[in-house]
Amino acid sequence: MSLTLYNSLSRRKEPFETLTPGRVLMYCCGVTVYDYCHLGHARSYIVWDTVRRYLEWRGYAVQYVQNFTDIDDKILKRAREEQSTMAAVSEKYIAAYFEDMERLNIRKANAYPRATHALNGIQRLIHELEQKGIAYAAEGDVYYSVRSFPGYGKLSGRKLDDMQAGASGRVEVPESNHPESNHPESSHPESNHPEPNTSVPEPPDDPSAEPKKKDPFDFALWKAAKPEEPFWDSPWGAGRPGWHIECSAMVRDGLGEQIDIHVGGADLIFPHHENEIAQSEAVTGKSLARYWLHNGMVNVEGEKMSKSLGNFTTIRQLLDEPLAILEGDRFDPMALRLFVLQAQYRKPIDFTPEAISSAQISWQTLKAGLTFAQDFGNALGWTDLESDDSRAGLQNPSEVAQQAVQRFQSSMDDDFNSPGALAVLFELAKELRRAGNVINHVGKSDRDASDLRQEWQTLVDLSTVLGLEVLGLEAASAQEASGQAQVNSPEIEAMIAARTAARQSKNFAESDRLRDLLKAQGITLIDQPDGTTRWRQGSARP
RNA sequence: GGCGGCAUGGCCAAGUGGUAAGGCAGGAGCCUGCAAAGCUCUUACCCCCAGUUCGAAUCUGGGUGCCGCCUCCA
Numbered sequence: 127m128s129l130t131l132y133n134s135l136s137r138r139k140e141p142f143e144t145l146t147p148g149r150v151l152m153y154c155c156g157v158t159v160y161d162y163c164h165l166g167h168a169r170s171y172i173v174w175d176t177v178r179r180y181l182e183w184r185g186y187a188v189q190y191v192q193n194f195t196d197i198d199d200k201i202l203k204r205a206r207e208e209q210s211t212m213a214a215v216s217e218k219y220i221a222a223y224f225e226d227m228e229r230l231n232i233r234k235a236n237a238y239p240r241a242t243h244a245l246n247g248i249q250r251l252i253h254e255l256e257q258k259g260i261a262y263a264a265e266g267d268v269y270y271s272v273r274s275f276p277g278y279g280k281l282s283g284r285k286l287d288d289m290q291a292g293a294s295g296r297v298e299v300p301e302s303n304h305p306e307s308n309h310p311e312s313s314h315p316e317s318n319h320p321e322p323n324t325s326v327p328e329p330p331d332d333p334s335a336e337p338k339k340k341d342p343f344d345f346a347l348w349k350a351a352k353p354e355e356p357f358w359d360s361p362w363g364a365g366r367p368g369w370h371i372e373c374s375a376m377v378r379d380g381l382g383e384q385i386d387i388h389v390g391g392a393d394l395i396f397p398h399h400e401n402e403i404a405q406s407e408a409v410t411g412k413s414l415a416r417y418w419l420h421n422g423m424v425n426v427e428g429e430k431m432s433k434s435l436g437n438f439t440t441i442r443q444l445l446d447e448p449l450a451i452l453e454g455d456r457f458d459p460m461a462l463r464l465f466v467l468q469a470q471y472r473k474p475i476d477f478t479p480e481a482i483s484s485a486q487i488s489w490q491t492l493k494a495g496l497t498f499a500q501d502f503g504n505a506l507g508w509t510d511l512e513s514d515d516s517r518a519g520l521q522n523p524s525e526v527a528q529q530a531v532q533r534f535q536s537s538m539d540d541d542f543n544s545p546g547a548l549a550v551l552f553e554l555a556k557e558l559r560r561a562g563n564v565i566n567h568v569g570k571s572d573r574d575a576s577d578l579r580q581e582w583q584t585l586v587d588l589s590t591v592l593g594l595e596v597l598g599l600e601a602a603s604a605q606e607a608s609g610q611a612q613v614n615s616p617e618i619e620a621m622i623a624a625r626t627a628a629r630q631s632k633n634f635a636e637s638d639r640l641r642d643l644l645k646a647q648g649i650t651l652i653d654q655p656d657g658t659t660r661w662r663q664g665s666a667r668p
Numbered sequence: 669g670g671c672g673g674c675a676u677g678g679c680c681a682a683g684u685g686g687u688a689a690g691g692c693a694g695g696a697g698c699c700u701g702c703a704a705a706g707c708u709c710u711u712a713c714c715c716c717c718a719g720u721u722c723g724a725a726u727c728u729g730g731g732u733g734c735c736g737c738c739u740c741c742a
Contacts (some may be wrong), residue, residue, distance in 0.1 A: 158741075170742035224733090247677070281672095284738075287691080289738055362731050369740085391742030395672090400721080422673090423736065430739060468680065468691070472673085480679055484692040533689095537682085549690035556691095558670040560706075567705045634701055641703070652704055657705065662704095 129539045134418040135281055139541055144386050150188045151381045153423050155390035158195040159219035160204045163226050164438035165477055166424045166431045172463055172579055173421045173471040174389050175232040176592055180221045180538050183591045192235040197240050197366050212356050226441040229459045231372055231593045239376040245358050247375035248367045252347045254409045264338040266350025266363040275404045280551045282396035286343055345401055370401035388415035395420055422474045451479040460594055461489040467544040467592055495555025496596050498582045500560050506575040524577055527584040534588050554585040566662050567652050622659050633640045
């Protein structure tokens with residue numbers, strides 16, 4: 127069995143072969159840090175984190191690098207609004223990024239280069255492009271001459287001439303800028319509409335508005351500094367880098383001239399990744415990345431979630447606010463992860479209340495399987511959970527465990543088909559939940575303890591590959607909860623005895639009253655065929 | 669207008685030539701004084717039309733609908 131992945135470059139699934147056996151160099155386009163991350167970002171980074179985890183599980187040593195864009199017009203705009211600086215705004219949202227990602231159990235990259243730390247590499251790259259006659263300076267700006275790179279358009283599958291026709295249709299109304307040109311945005315501060323603001327410092331990419339460009343599709347590698355903006359000295363004068371060049375430079379500095387996998391949102395294919403290829407490959411003469419992978423968008427009511435449409439929900443908003451659809455509960459971060467992984471990564475997913483509640487409940491099911499050892503390990507005599515050889519059983523995996531791993535792998539090998547992989551996890555989790563319920567209700571298991579042990583261990587292992595884990599805090603509180611139950615035990619036993627007496631005298635009204643009383647405290651009673659009554663805490667378990 | 673993608677049950681979503689995984693949500697029954705759990709059963713004309721084939725959700729052609737990119741965007 128071999129791993130196959132869909133390469134945006136060829137628009138086909140291809141077998142995965144690394145540049146160096148056993149090693150994967152992987153670069154992920156990160157965020158521009160001017161605001162909190164929304165669900166679109168969450169999806170992207172959950173997906174690529176999962177890909178990275180899977181590659182490692184498959185035995186590859188993965189070097190994973192993800193950048194922060196911390197030089198950008200939007201950051202500057204935010205800094206002006208907050209009477210702050212670009213650096214301060216960046217720091218704030220980088221910190222927020224890490225907080226959000228940690229909650230989603232996204233593992234840290236090996237490196238997080240920032241544009242502001244990559245100026246040397248950026249300038250070197252621009253210089254080399256200039257030497258090769260592909261970049262040209264114009265009044266303090268430097269542009270990339272798109273027509274000098276024969277391969278331009280190979281990733282996005284478009285031709286410059288085709289685009290020109292389309293672009294002209296969009297840019298035909300430059301007059302719309304004029305009426306508002308002397309109305310700063312503060313003239314309508316109460317407006318929450320995310321209308322494109324015509325007073326932003328940078329004009330839209332209107333070819334006619336940038337006469338410095340030789341060709342309308344040329345793009346900026348370096349931008350001359352405007353007054354009161356941060357700048358860096360350069361051979362072309364004071365200024366700052368364009369957006370695309372930073373990734374070319376950071377890939378080269380952090381991973382080398384050629385990498386295995388370059389990933390990012392599908393909305394980055396053009397122009398960002400196309401330009402990145404043009405920049406890097408024109409200099410090195412080598413293909414930049416062997417595989418280009420792009421995740422699908424998160425939609426809201428059929429439309430892409432995006433800043434400009436204003437239809438976004440931030441990660442922290444979704445996780446922190448009690449939700450009506452969840453009857454006032456908060457959305458579990460792992461349920462968000464599940465929501466993302468329940469779709470194949472290239473397909474769009476719709477963010478709806480139904481999807482949220484479905485994911486939340488699904489996570490409860492999976493969690494019941496994951497906490498099986500914690501809940502029932504004692505009952506099954508699993509005393510070695512903490513010890514090093516606790517996984518010894520997996521040396522000789524059972525048929526069920528082997529098949530689960532095999533099915534999981536063959537799904538994931540097929541272009542990271544996580545929905546298929548999840549089906550395997552759910553089958554294991556549901557069986558464990560069933561077995562646990564039987565123990566609760568009958569007092570003993572109807573399954574062989576070591577078989578269950580293997581199924582549980584397999585579930586935990588495979589879930590971890592997808593980053594679906596019961597994290598520390600939750601695990602601790604679950605244990606705490608079971609400890610509490612012990613404390614109240616005598617009181618409960620007394621009530622059960624009273625109820626048993628009532629039942630024996632057929633006083634069912636009293637018997638039901640006591641049942642309801644305990645139920646209100648979260649205690650569920652289980653009458654046994656032999657007339658005795660068992661109980662357990664927690665009525666929520668489905 | 670150009671390029672790309674998607675259409676499977678109430679919702680989500682696998683399946684890429686041999687008569688439909690899984691999740692969520694439902695229905696019926698057995699069991700129970702009532703419960704809880706368990707068990708059994710149960711819900712698909714795979715967007716439409718034509719073609720290839722012994723056989724297609726799966727391949728080919730045409731159509732319809734939706735989405736993304738072409739402008740900052742995960």
